[in-house]
Amino acid sequence: MYQRKDGRWEVAGYVLAADSTSKRVRVYGSTRREAADKLAEKIADSNRGLPVATSDSTVGDYLTYWLGSVAVHRLRENTHTRYAACVRLHLIPGLGNKKIARLTTKDVRTFLDRLRTTCQCCIHSLDAERKACCAIGDCCQKQLSPSTVTYVHSVLKSALEHAVREDELPRNVARNVKAAAHRPRRFRPLTSAEARQFPDAARTDRLHALYELALRTGLRKGELLGLHWEDLDLTTGTASIRRSLQRTRTGGLTHLPTKTRASERRIALPTECIQSLKEHKQRQDEESETAGSAWRDSGLVFTTPTGGPLDPANLLRRFRSFLERAGLRRIRFHDLRHSTATLLLEQGVDLVVIKELLRHAHIGVTAGVYAHVRLRLQRQAIQTLGNALSPTDNDPDDPPSAAVVR
Template structure:
């Protein structure tokens, strides 16, 4: 064999008949290591070696660990996602990697992962019956992990970005009509959490924001309420976490019905405190159990199902109370950017997307106004 220039790489045939291509590459830790490619023929080995050298010329760094996809994603989850993202985000990513990505492409070498591999994974997920939203989340998790690999100079392209997945159709709740909202609040008067429903309808707080609310964030004299945290179950335990987005942290003025409901609720909670005696846990929660502890988010459903039973089918989800607040405020002519600030949407288009799902009566009323104007 002729001599090769330093760094050009070399090719030879092994005793088992396979061809090997080898060259030296910079590693992600600043050193150098020899890397290998394999082929059934000399031509195949040469093509793979040329492709590898092309990647190295673009600045790709070879991991010392020679990571598989699973190994790299576990590193990404542990050292990048967990310290820098919300616990719920890490929990969701970890579940997706463990349940969907690792079993299908986890053993693939990170540097060798191809568009075809990702496309095959997506197809398998669809064939397994996973809903479009789930497929999209798996794909977006892999895409985020590979994007970090690009920042680490471990791959030259994000192959997940080159694979399209069907965009799921999001069903946005229309919310309640004013009549339905009044019926619901009337039915909730006998519920020990009646004030929670008043706050949900009037202020549009998310479930976690309602259950994470503490009395120190409520000023009934100044008639304001601050949203600074949310209650969520993470890793098997209830935790108070920062709000969903930066704009979710907000101060909201309280209308009279909300002030009255919260004052009555505080009186009722003080009675529960006396009844509980030594069993009372002073968590400071506005909406707590009968012994003062935070309410398990899923347990709120027991109260909600009983309250919503007064409404006709299809019965609303709890989150539709938030949509109700948005829709009714906009229907009353409140500026969209004000509504956005009240409910803490991340962007104005989220606010308007909810409002886009208006009823036929509201559309008919709007067009009648236009007709009267032009007549």
């Protein structure tokens, strides 16, 4: 341990690395005590068998360490699975052999450019077994979508950001690469006429209450499937959103916390939803009597005919079948949530109120997703102003009427 010329303190020690070998690490602090505490923390993790990243690790070694020792404790299981697939399929093949301490902004930019233009069928030999397409020299140009490239970039930034926090890197070089702008996924929410037709068309469906609740409240699919009867108070007309039902790779159908901490909330139920839920409860009681001993009392509001939890994938299939039977335009289930926000925005509800209702993390998310509606409202506002400025029969000398501008 010694003090550097720049005034910082430096201390070195040996710890367990990601490749199961012993590595010498150096940590820094503004004071002697701070540097010593940082090294003591790394040694304590090493003694518990947790590998510690080192500056001479490769990008592949560090990503493996980060996924297994850091991200696994901070991410939801499904998110961690997507991160792991991104690392395995793209980051390790493209950057895995480079030393993390020598990784440059140019390396990241070159990697992302190559990822945008390379045929994935060729690079992963997807047609090798059936000897077609790229395997016989007829490249199909199956490239990653811009949103996937952006996702890969974000995963790399998250991993390197942790390396900066652990003092393994002086800066996050991935943040210096500007992500290519891409158009967000287009969606076509229900129009006002379609939204009025939707509840009537769903009335004969077994999951009528679920569809109506999704449209009138904007709840997410997992939040709807995770509702318990104890979460509802049909007397006061409120619902507590506490959990989400998701299918995970290890646990199957599992109750997880809501998407974010802010998503855990209490909402007011529309009168129409209260009536639909009461009818749904009566139908569920009848199904319980019919099933007899085969009934599984899960306490869930929306279940299978035998009381078990509804699989999210099965719900999507049922929703598509319902749209076809009802002769409605085919939309995604998540578009019901978009429809809620779009209809509210068209009725003049403020963006801040919509953000709170949908529990978006930032107001920018709400504004960005529904930009197409804002443009239409801007046109209406301009037209209204045009009508106000058009010549009238009033005396031109009359002063304009007073108006409050907010």
